[in-house]
Amino acid sequence: MRASVAEQFCDHDLIPGAAHDRFDACHSQAQGQSLSLNYMRYGCDVTINPGELSDFYLVQIPLLGAAKVRNGRKTVEATHRTGSVLNPTRDTHMVWYGGCEKLLLQIDATALHQMAERILGHALSHPIVFDPEVELESPALQSWERKFRAAVAVADQKGAFGDSQHKHQTLFEEELMTGFLMAQPSTVHHLMTQAQPQVSSPQINRARTYILENLTDPITVAQIAAAAGCSIRSLQLSFQQSLGCTPVGFLQRQRLNHAHLLAQTLPKDTLVSGIAYEAGFFHLGRFSIAYREVFGCSPRDTLAQNRFS
Numbered sequence: 001m002r003a004s005v006a007e008q009f010c011d012h013d014l015i016p017g018a019a020h021d022r023f024d025a026c027h028s029q030a031q032g033q034s035l036s037l038n039y040m041r042y043g044c045d046v047t048i049n050p051g052e053l054s055d056f057y058l059v060q061i062p063l064l065g066a067a068k069v070r071n072g073r074k075t076v077e078a079t080h081r082t083g084s085v086l087n088p089t090r091d092t093h094m095v096w097y098g099g100c101e102k103l104l105l106q107i108d109a110t111a112l113h114q115m116a117e118r119i120l121g122h123a124l125s126h127p128i129v130f131d132p133e134v135e136l137e138s139p140a141l142q143s144w145e146r147k148f149r150a151a152v153a154v155a156d157q158k159g160a161f162g163d164s165q166h167k168h169q170t171l172f173e174e175e176l177m178t179g180f181l182m183a184q185p186s187t188v189h190h191l192m193t194q195a196q197p198q199v200s201s202p203q204i205n206r207a208r209t210y211i212l213e214n215l216t217d218p219i220t221v222a223q224i225a226a227a228a229g230c231s232i233r234s235l236q237l238s239f240q241q242s243l244g245c246t247p248v249g250f251l252q253r254q255r256l257n258h259a260h261l262l263a264q265t266l267p268k269d270t271l272v273s274g275i276a277y278e279a280g281f282f283h284l285g286r287f288s289i290a291y292r293e294v295f296g297c298s299p300r301d302t303l304a305q306n307r308f309s
Helices: 003-008 109-120 139-156 169-183 187-195 201-213 221-228 231-245 245-263 272-278 284-295 297-307
Strands: 012-014 024-033 035-043 046-051 057-064 066-071 073-079 080-086 092-096 100-109 133-135
Touching: 012 066, 035 272, 057 073, 057 109, 057 139, 057 221, 057 297, 066 080, 073 133, 100 139, 100 169, 109 169, 109 187, 109 221, 109 231, 109 245, 133 284, 139 169, 139 284, 139 297, 169 221, 201 221, 201 231, 201 245, 221 231, 221 245, 245 272, 245 284, 245 297, 272 284, 284 297
Parallel strands: none
Antiparallel strands: 012 046, 024 035, 035 100, 046 092, 057 080, 057 100, 066 073, 066 092, 080 133
């Protein structure tokens, strides 16, 4: 069985000078399919020597306090705007200073490797190694961090992960893994960002058809790329060049169009949450914001004013 963050970190010692401090630790976890969301806090200075993590990567985003993290040969001074990622094939040594709090993303190593292969469209012969320093001020990582924090908020509301995994759970996890692979420097980052073969018009049409035929189902970008017959990265670049949006952006716009159709045709007393769910959305607040941005009014306004019910 794969070791959890808590199991890996349970073998630790208080650092010298902290022996009289009150030991205070807190760990919470929301388990997904290939990754888990975690919160961890230590109330006093703690030295942690987990060695090699073996079968998972661990992205650490500090919320408060500071830590010193060594993974392999590199040491990271982790603060509010500098995170870290532990590679499973590198020895790890950490010192969490008193009051340090972090959000942690634990990613199954096999799942991440397979995701990278699907993005590129070919096999990778060696494990992926990330730069242990996560520079959260970079635009790409700022965007990824927002998605990570949004996932944590959804988990806190019991909307996904844990015991209440949503029908779009696979898509959430795919976006977190894909986003980190694209944003964080690694041994495969140059492959992720280099030009890819142009997807043909028939392939784009197959992708569009698959999206429209499975509009309200929990489909993922990997499934769209498989239906089109190309790599995820080629699909993303071709959608951007041909349609001016990502496959996920195209999918969301089509779901909004479907929601608009429902709001114009269903009875006025229909619940907005019912329309959101029927159109493939799960977060009512974000659905309402996106709907207003596109159509200039709320879903409730459309229901109240529709002339077709």
